[in-house]
Amino acid sequence: MKNNILKIAESAKQAALKLTSIPTNTKNKALLAIASAIKKNSKHILNENKKDLDAARKSNLNEVLIKRLMLDEYKINEIVEEVKSVAKLEDPVGKVLSQVELDKGLMLYQITCPIGVIGAIFESRPDAVPQISSLCLKSGNAVILKGGSEAKNSNKILVDTISKAAESNEIPKGAVQLIETREEVAEMLKLDSYINLVIPRGSNSLVRYVQEHTKIPVLGHSEGICHVYVDKNANLKKAIDICFDAKCQYPAVCNAMETILVHKDIAEKFLPLMIEKFKKAKVEIRGDEKTRKIIQGIKKATEKDWDTEYNDLILSIKIVSDLNEAIEHINKYGSKHTDAIVTENKKNAEAFMDLVDSASVMWNASTRFADGFRYGKGAEVGISTAKIPSRGPVGLEGLVIYKYKLVGKGHVVRDYVGKNAKKFKHKVIKKLF
Amino acid sequence: MKNNILKIAESAKQAALKLTSIPTNTKNKALLAIASAIKKNSKHILNENKKDLDAARKSNLNEVLIKRLMLDEYKINEIVEEVKSVAKLEDPVGKVLSQVELDKGLMLYQITCPIGVIGAIFESRPDAVPQISSLCLKSGNAVILKGGSEAKNSNKILVDTISKAAESNEIPKGAVQLIETREEVAEMLKLDSYINLVIPRGSNSLVRYVQEHTKIPVLGHSEGICHVYVDKNANLKKAIDICFDAKCQYPAVCNAMETILVHKDIAEKFLPLMIEKFKKAKVEIRGDEKTRKIIQGIKKATEKDWDTEYNDLILSIKIVSDLNEAIEHINKYGSKHTDAIVTENKKNAEAFMDLVDSASVMWNASTRFADGFRYGKGAEVGISTAKIPSRGPVGLEGLVIYKYKLVGKGHVVRDYVGKNAKKFKHKVIKKLF
Numbered sequence: 001m002k003n004n005i006l007k008i009a010e011s012a013k014q015a016a017l018k019l020t021s022i023p024t025n026t027k028n029k030a031l032l033a034i035a036s037a038i039k040k041n042s043k044h045i046l047n048e049n050k051k052d053l054d055a056a057r058k059s060n061l062n063e064v065l066i067k068r069l070m071l072d073e074y075k076i077n078e079i080v081e082e083v084k085s086v087a088k089l090e091d092p093v094g095k096v097l098s099q100v101e102l103d104k105g106l107m108l109y110q111i112t113c114p115i116g117v118i119g120a121i122f123e124s125r126p127d128a129v130p131q132i133s134s135l136c137l138k139s140g141n142a143v144i145l146k147g148g149s150e151a152k153n154s155n156k157i158l159v160d161t162i163s164k165a166a167e168s169n170e171i172p173k174g175a176v177q178l179i180e181t182r183e184e185v186a187e188m189l190k191l192d193s194y195i196n197l198v199i200p201r202g203s204n205s206l207v208r209y210v211q212e213h214t215k216i217p218v219l220g221h222s223e224g225i226c227h228v229y230v231d232k233n234a235n236l237k238k239a240i241d242i243c244f245d246a247k248c249q250y251p252a253v254c255n256a257m258e259t260i261l262v263h264k265d266i267a268e269k270f271l272p273l274m275i276e277k278f279k280k281a282k283v284e285i286r287g288d289e290k291t292r293k294i295i296q297g298i299k300k301a302t303e304k305d306w307d308t309e310y311n312d313l314i315l316s317i318k319i320v321s322d323l324n325e326a327i328e329h330i331n332k333y334g335s336k337h338t339d340a341i342v343t344e345n346k347k348n349a350e351a352f353m354d355l356v357d358s359a360s361v362m363w364n365a366s367t368r369f370a371d372g373f374r375y376g377k378g379a380e381v382g383i384s385t386a387k388i389p390s391r392g393p394v395g396l397e398g399l400v401i402y403k404y405k406l407v408g409k410g411h412v413v414r415d416y417v418g419k420n421a422k423k424f425k426h427k428v429i430k431k432l433f
Numbered sequence: 434m435k436n437n438i439l440k441i442a443e444s445a446k447q448a449a450l451k452l453t454s455i456p457t458n459t460k461n462k463a464l465l466a467i468a469s470a471i472k473k474n475s476k477h478i479l480n481e482n483k484k485d486l487d488a489a490r491k492s493n494l495n496e497v498l499i500k501r502l503m504l505d506e507y508k509i510n511e512i513v514e515e516v517k518s519v520a521k522l523e524d525p526v527g528k529v530l531s532q533v534e535l536d537k538g539l540m541l542y543q544i545t546c547p548i549g550v551i552g553a554i555f556e557s558r559p560d561a562v563p564q565i566s567s568l569c570l571k572s573g574n575a576v577i578l579k580g581g582s583e584a585k586n587s588n589k590i591l592v593d594t595i596s597k598a599a600e601s602n603e604i605p606k607g608a609v610q611l612i613e614t615r616e617e618v619a620e621m622l623k624l625d626s627y628i629n630l631v632i633p634r635g636s637n638s639l640v641r642y643v644q645e646h647t648k649i650p651v652l653g654h655s656e657g658i659c660h661v662y663v664d665k666n667a668n669l670k671k672a673i674d675i676c677f678d679a680k681c682q683y684p685a686v687c688n689a690m691e692t693i694l695v696h697k698d699i700a701e702k703f704l705p706l707m708i709e710k711f712k713k714a715k716v717e718i719r720g721d722e723k724t725r726k727i728i729q730g731i732k733k734a735t736e737k738d739w740d741t742e743y744n745d746l747i748l749s750i751k752i753v754s755d756l757n758e759a760i761e762h763i764n765k766y767g768s769k770h771t772d773a774i775v776t777e778n779k780k781n782a783e784a785f786m787d788l789v790d791s792a793s794v795m796w797n798a799s800t801r802f803a804d805g806f807r808y809g810k811g812a813e814v815g816i817s818t819a820k821i822p823s824r825g826p827v828g829l830e831g832l833v834i835y836k837y838k839l840v841g842k843g844h845v846v847r848d849y850v851g852k853n854a855k856k857f858k859h860k861v862i863k864k865l866f
Contacts, residue, residue, distance in 0.1 A: 017764055021787040092833045099862040100809050103855065105842040106798060107862075108808055112833040115820045116790070139832035196820050217650075217821045219831070331450055354454040357549070359825035365539060370826060375541055376533050377828025384831070387548045387629050388650045388821045392792035392837045393803055395810025398652070398817070399572035400525045400545040404825045409538040416536075427534040 005187040008144060009194035011174030012117045016142040016196075018172040020114050024091040030169035031087035031134055035080045037165035038130060038158070042076045045161070048153040049126065056150050068125050069151055079130050082379070086134040089378045093140045110392075114140035116196035119188050120381075121210060123202035124148035129158040132199075133176045135381055137166065142175045144195070146185050156180075189214035199382050204309065221385040223309045223335040224254025226367040229326040229352065230270055231343035232263040238364055238410035239342040240274050245366040245412035246340065248281050252311050254383060255338050255360075255370040259306060259316045261326045264290070267319045271295055283313045290319040306333040323348050327355045334358060336385045338370040342410075353405045359385055365408030374416070375404070376426035438620040441577060442627035444607030445550045449575040449629075451605040453547050457524040463602035464520035464567055468513045470598035471563060471591070475509045478594065481586040482559065489583050501558045502584055512563050515812070519567040522811045526573045543825075547573035549629035552621055554643065556635040557581035562591040565632075566609045568814055570599065575608045577628070579618050589613075622647035632815050637742070654818040656742045656768040657687025659800040662759040662785065663703055664776035665696040671797055671843035672775040673707050678799040678845035679773065681714050685744050687816060688771050688803040692739060692749045694759045697723070700752045704728055716746045723752040739766040756781050760788045767791060769818045771803040786838045792818055798841030807849070808837070809859035 038045065049071040056066050097110040118141045122128045129145060136143035147155040159178040167173055179188060188195065192215040199219045200210040207222040228246050230239045246257035262270055271294045278285060286301040305316040306329070320326045330339050340362035341352040349363040360370040372380025387401040415422050471478065482504040489499050530543040551574045555561045562578060569576035580588040592611040600606055612621060621628065625648040632652045633643040640655040661679050663672045679690035695703055704727045711718060719734040738749040739762070753759045763772050773795035774785040782796040793803040805813020820834040848855050 017788065017790060020790070021784070086829075089829055092830045097835055101858055101860040101862060102802070102807065102809060102839075103844070103849075103858050106802075106844045107840045109838040109840070110835050111838055112830075112835050113787075115832060115834050118832070135829055135832060139829055141832055217819070219827060351454070354546075355450065357450060357453070369535070369539075372826040372828045374535065375826050375828070376535060377826060377830070379828060381827050381829075381832060383826050384824050386650070386821070387824060388819070391817050391820060391834055393805040393808050393810060393816050394652060394814050395805045395808070395812060396519075396522055396568055396572055396814075397525045397545075397810070399548060399551070399568060399574055399814060401548050401824055402530055402543050402545050405542040405544055406535075407540045407542070411536070411539045422536065425534055425536050429532040429534060429540075 002187055005179065005184050005191070008177050008179060009117065009188065009191045012142040012144055012177060013194050015172040015174035016114065016116045019140045019142060019175060020093075022140065022170070026170050027091070027138055027140070028087040030166050030171045031083055031137060033169045034130070034134065034162050034165040035083040035087075037161050038076065038083065039080050041157070041161045042073065045076065045154070045157050046071060046073075048157040051153045052151050061150060065124055065150070069154070071126060071154060075127065079127050083130050083134045085378065086138050089138060091138065117142045117144065117194060119144050119146070119195045119198040119216070121146045121185060121198065121200045121202070121206065122148070123206070124150050126151040126154035126158060128201065129155050130162060131379060132381065133159070133162050135379055137171065137175060144177050144179060144188060146179045146188075149180070152180055186213065189216065192216045201382060217388070219384050219386070220382045221254065221335065221337055224256070224337045225259070225307060225309050225333060225335040226255055226257050226337055227259050227261055227330050227334060227339045228257050228367065229261040229320075229323075229330070229339070229341045230263060230266060231323065231341055231345060231348050232265045233345040233348065234263075234266060234270070234342040235344055235410065236270055236273060239270060240277060241410055241412050242340065242342055242364070242366050243274060244277055244281070245414050246368055247278070247283060247315055248313070249366070249368050249413050249417070251313050255367050256311070257315070257367050258308065258310055259318065259333075261318050261320050261329055262291075263323075263326075264319050264321050267291070268294055271317070278315065281313065283315050285315055285317065287317040288319060291317045309335070323351060327352060330356050330358070337383065338362065338367045340365060340367050358403065359383070360404040360406060362406045363408065365406050365411040366413050368413035369406055369411070370404070374413070374424065376424065376428070435620055438612065438617050438624070441610050441612060442550065442621065442624045445575040445577055445610060446627050448605040448607035449547065449549045452573045452575060452608060453526075455573060455604070459603050460524070460571055460573070461520040463599050463604045464516055464570060466602045467563070467567065467595050467598040468516040468520075470594050471509065471516065472513045474590070474594045475506065478509065478587070478590050479504060479506075481590040484586045485584050494583060498557055498583070502587070504559060504587060508560065512560050516563050516567045518811065519571050522571060524571065550575045550577065550627060552577050552579070552628045552631040552649070554579045554618060554631065554633045554635070554639065555581070556639070557583050559584040559587035559591060561634070562588050563595060564812060565814065566592070566595050568812055570604065570608060577610050577612060577621060579612045579621075582613070585613055619646065622649065625649045634815060650821070652817050652819070653815045654687065654768065654770055657689070657770045658692070658740060658742050658766065658768040659688055659690045659770055660692050660694055660763050660767060660772045661690050661800065662694040662753075662756075662763070662772070662774045663696060663699060664756065664774055664778060664781050665698045666778040666781065667696075667699060667703070667775040668777055668843065669703055669706060672703060673710060674843055674845050675773065675775055675797065675799050676707060677710055677714070678847050679801055680711070680716060680748055681746070682799070682801050682846050682850070684746050688800050689744070690748070690800050691741065691743055692751065692766075694751050694753050694762055696756075696759075697752050697754050700724070701727055704750070711748065714746065716748050718748055718750065720750040721752060724750045742768070756784060760785060763789050763791070770816065771795065771800045773798060773800050791836065792816070793837040793839060795839045796841065798839050798844040799846050801846035802839055802844070803837070807846070807857065809857065809861070
């Protein structure tokens with residue numbers, strides 16, 4: 001098995017070294033061929049998926065997981081469209097980031113290039129296979145996929161379909177490969193001289209396992225403990241809408257809110273209004289002492305609540321005496337993922353967005369917006385809480401990283417999902433690459 | 434001691450959280466105050482440095498190291514000018530990398546920000562203290578410094594001078610701190626929830642020790658095994674100049690060349706000419722079988738030579754049958770640091786620069802140019818061989834990294850150093866941040 005993984009990794013590395021210079025047109029042609037092959041092969045894919053579904057039902061897998069596992073004609077069409085849409089995205093390889101004439105005749109170019117071999121580990125959804133494969137192919141990276149064992153037949157037929165279509169279209173053999181067992185993952189995580197990046201997508205425990213068992217850089221985050229701070233100068237309607245959306249629109253995800261911090265001067269007005277809406281949605285509320293004086297009959301929030309990701313309809317509330325206490329709480333207990341302030345005071349908003357040390361900071365918008373698709377990236381490979389710099393000679397600019405600042409007027413994600421979903425504009429005002 | 438390091442790290446973290454929003458003017462004022470304080474305190478600094486020098490002589494430290502350790506009036510002035518020059522560099526914090534209107538009233542900004550707390554570990558030179566401190570301060574990062582124990586008195590007085598001047602100029606306490614023993618370094622490397630980045634500068638063994646003993650991201654590289662490939666279509670004069678510069682201009686550094694790869698069709702012309710010049714410079718030559726047929730009396734290069742960084746006047750030579758063999762050799766044995774091709778054939782040069790998987794790739798220029806100052810970055814904090822991506826939601830652009838491509842016409846570093854050094858232009862044609 002060890003030898004098998006080594007062979008897979010070697011073949012991926014060889015493919016990656018070639019992929020780096022494959023022209024955009026060739027990659028796009030291969031992506032369209034992959035889309036067609038999936039479409040053409042759909043009956044076969046659905047048959048294999050049925051095997052997984054039968055096995056899942058036999059082993060009494062719960063209905064939510066079975067739903068995530070299930071493919072049908074409609075889902076296949078969605079997958080086909082997604083792969084096609086990656087062909088339409090701009091090629092991120094070969095962009096000139098900087099261009100400096102060092103001296104007469106001596107030109108320095110800083111050019112984007114692929115990372116190399118990516119190990120992608122994800123849980124039961126088989127549609128992750130075409131999504132991750134197509135993003136890796138478009139960015140010139142080879143990928144080794146490991147899906148959930150419940151989806152093994154579906155994953156296998158999808159990877160077969162994809163790699164065959166790719167190889168018939170000038171993509172090197174080994175560019176998209178599958179491994180199937182946990183033991184193989186453990187072996188893969190040791191191969192830091194073959195694999196350049198690991199992307200685990202799934203539960204906190206999966207991500208933490210990966211982080212603790214490899215020297216390879218990991219793209220991702222384990223926890224998502226996100227906060228909304230309701231400032232003294234908050235507009236109450238916006239505050240309620242944003243807090244509700246951040247908690248209830250989809251509680252099981254990393255960018256959902258776990259804790260509300262409320263300024264003491266607005267707590268008595270805000271909390272009773274808010275609680276009403278949350279109780280209707282059956283949210284369990286836990287509060288600190290001060291909160292429990294305003295809202296009777298709720299559970300006490302302890303120190304442990306401040307650093308728990310509930311991933312569920314549970315919410316903790318803390319009353320703070322000022323903006324600084326809110327910022328300090330977030331920097332102490334948060335997971336550096338996404339945090340929001342609701343306020344009409346620009347100065348406070350700017351201080352919050354500057355001083356909260358998280359990858360995304362929001363002003364008058366729901367934390368649920370922190371998402372690759374919503375940010376206009378077309379698709380998402382993961383959300384990173386890392387702050388890691390640069391390649392080659394590193395100067396002053398290598399000692400900084402970036403954060404995202406999202407500024408809204410009370411925007412909530414609820415309006416952008418479902419039947420009458422508003423469409424995003426994604427109008428690029430200025431983009432550096 | 435454990436508690437002491439924890440206190441230092443906590444205080445650095447608190448300082449870092451504040452530093453993130455300190456305005457450029459304040460940082461520059463503090464840098465100028467630091468420069469003045471060093472100047473004003475120079476006698477005291479030289480006295481402390483004398484203590485280190487006396488101790489070093491007593492313990493028979495070798496002359497090269499004593500020279501690196503020594504400060505004098507002239508060196509102090511250089512340090513003062515360097516700190517002032519950092520004040521003149523553009524502030525890398527707060528730059529807008531992208532700006533997207535997601536929807537009406539919902540704006541997303543991607544903004545540069547500091548990394549946090551940096552642990553900088555370096556060897557005997559005390560002038561590294563003001564250099565690293567000023568770069569960290571300007572980029573809004575707190576820094577914990579650990580210098581060589583031979584320089585402990587010099588480092589202490591320098592850090593005292595710097596931190597006092599900084600604190601009297603609105604820089605938070607804890608922004609620049611010193612630790613002194615190896616045991617403290619070992620403790621610091623465990624504090625991954627306080628320290629965001631470690632920069633080891635020094636021997637390969639120091640870097641490797643750090644990489645193997647911490648979960649904190651490390652900026653740096655252990656080895657520098659750099660190659661020059663002399664193509665069939667090389668201009669012989671350029672090839673000889675570049676190879677000589679890459680090996681002999683300063684053999685003890687990471688961007689010096691260790692192996693020459695020569696195309697078989699040019700080897701018989703190139704090698705005898707080259708060898709003459711190298712022998713005069715007392716370079717020990719080792720060659721593969723084919724090379725030894727052309728140049729008699731040289732040592733045999735073994736497999737081990739291909740992945741050895743000599744850091745000395747030793748050179749290995751291999752004859753390859755084509756460009757691809759050269760690229761494969763470099764990707765197999767190289768350290769992904771810096772590699773060059775000498776050729777008049779544009780297509781070959783482009784293939785080489787695309788396919789060699791190194792942070793810097795050069796065309797008709799010496800590998801010795803891979804350096805922060807020469808690349809126009811003002812100063813260098815290190816050279817990174819990492820390929821690590823992004824923060825926040827990551828889309829296609831997070832699956833690429835960059836490489837530097839340097840294109841010359843036979844440029845060598847020799848012309849840019851010493852008494853009649855040519856000056857760099859560093860004319861920015863296009864820079865994205």
